Amino acid sequence: MQKTRLLMTLTIVVALLASACSKSKAPGEWAQLDTGTGDAFYSVNFVDENVGWLNGQTDRSFMPYEENENGNANKNAKPKKPDEKTEDPLKANQGFEVLQTTDGGLTWQQIKDQFKHKIRSVWFVDQQLGWALTIDRDILNTTDGGQNWTLQRKAGTVKLKLFGNRKQPEMDQPEQIDRIYFIDARHGWAWGGGRKDQYAEQPGTFLITVDGGQRWDAVAYPFEQNVSDIFFLDKDHAWASLDGSFYKTGDGGLNWSKIQTKLPEDVFRSVFFLDENNGWVVGRTGRIAKTTDGGRTWVKMYRIKDQYKMRDIFFADRDRGWAVGEGGAILYTPDGGESWLDVSSPTPAGFLDVLFISPTSGWAVGLAGAVLKYQPHDRS
Template sequence: MKKTMQIGRTVVGLCLAASAVAFAAAPADAARNTTAVAAMKARLAAKVPVTGIARAGNALIAVGDYGTIVRSTDEGKTWQQAEVPVSALLTAVHFVDDERGWAVGHGGVILVTSDGGANWQLQTTLDEKPVLLSVHFTDAQRGYAVGAYGVAFVTADGGRNWAPMAVGSGHDADLHLNHVFATREGALFLAAETGVAFRSTDRGGHWTKLATGVSGSLWSGLERSNGEVVLLGMSGRVIASRDGGNTWQVRETGTEQSLTSAIALPNGGMIIVGAGGVVLRGNGDGPMQLEIRPDRQNLAAVMAAPTGAVVVAGQLGVERLAPAR
């Protein structure tokens, strides 16, 4: 357990793109306690290290350390702390509609909400208390949770029961699975370590290792509005596929900082964030505009409100992103 916690903290630290973001390894007893103690209410809850953001209707929901979940209904201008029954490090959050969402984190915790993220319940704690790094539901019943050392689980009943899911084999069976997402056509993709990515076209029943042609961890991915699949990761790497993951092309970014999260824009472009305050903006297939935020904080997540306002999150919490100059 202690080794798992140490590796999990390393993974999350790198997802925040930072050796400087020091999530200290927790002993096994402390790890167990965090699943039994509710998150402490804090006046500056929106300023704790944040690892993930999702949208629930008109609301933005951010999760982070100490079991913190904050919610904004005014495009990220102000944030309110949600009721959360655990104090574990939360790593990812996903909503399937305006009300129903799930969050995952350390200790194998899976939280669920049915009121748009204002209140959360501990739905389950997975056996062996794995470090979970990503969660994605394709509908209200079927969902996926993945994490460190190749752990992967699937549910077909809205998260009430979870079954192990085999992804990699041999050496690949122990790779950290950093992010799971689905395309509009129903294909599932997994971004993993050492340049490895996986794809499933049968709802997670079977997974194919993809030849990305790159090395170094891949931290995240998404599908653009034109159907192109994009993966991003260490060393400023962005790779894109227009044939469902069969072949990949490297996109120039102008940075060697780790890239951790991205959103697709309605105009076909993207916003990508990463370490050292990196923000990349693009409106298509051409060069992306590189910005370095003055605070140089390591960014872990980005999300857009329905109005188009963009929120970024990382080691200094959540805040609105200034419009492009």
């Protein structure tokens, strides 16, 4: 009798463990959307369930499949990984493409402006009001959903320092603004640059507006290198993640304080905060960590198998969150990050960004034209 009870107990434990690791336990599935392009999409922005935008780069070198002798993607081949020496898998010298949908992703159209600027990326706060960053780092504004654009700010220049070049120790270079983001109709930020190696030092640029872009103020670049991610909770509070560093601001980006953490430096790839205290970070070696005190202390919670680089993390509410990364990696947590489920992906392409506008409406985008839409099992 005792052996029978022990056997039953072991059977139940094994069943529970298998259930916890099962991909079928996820509350929904990810369906692949067709954009008609194989571009690498690094950012997704939806303002409701129907209207959204994709920011991407036209770069075939980051197709996640090996190519056959005819130059076509071999879908049965092992997915390729981005260059391990490059933290950002997107090259700045490639072409850019911005797509828009008004039907939840069933169809997509390319965003252009009447002045034929080559748009690098866009960010909208509603269906009509948005901003664009051109490849020349100019900032444009639209109030009609992208039909017409006006120039708000012409890109400036910075001094590029050249090491070991006595004849030309420095030279003028356009501001290297890579990202633009607005939290509402008035408060926005644009930033980029800040790289340094043995050959040159490129100053970073950090811009702030509090009037919808009518005026952009440049503040001293607050980071010692190029920032991996900045998450803005509201017009005042934001957190920035770099390799080995973590920063926080409480005054809209005017001043930043560096936070010392005990986490490995490869953790801080992407950051997300639900409120002023509760936040999560993901990193290059598959680590996920959580804070409950605004970033002062962190608890290591998870490490994905195969040590795939994780690229982004997003929480729809206090419990339900998603993390995405290389090799088609999609993770889901139903309990605030205490446990994570490995979710099936319809593509092995690496993911770079994930966004949810509600617990049941989300998108993930990445390399080789990968655009996924979340579909919950229970639609009631």
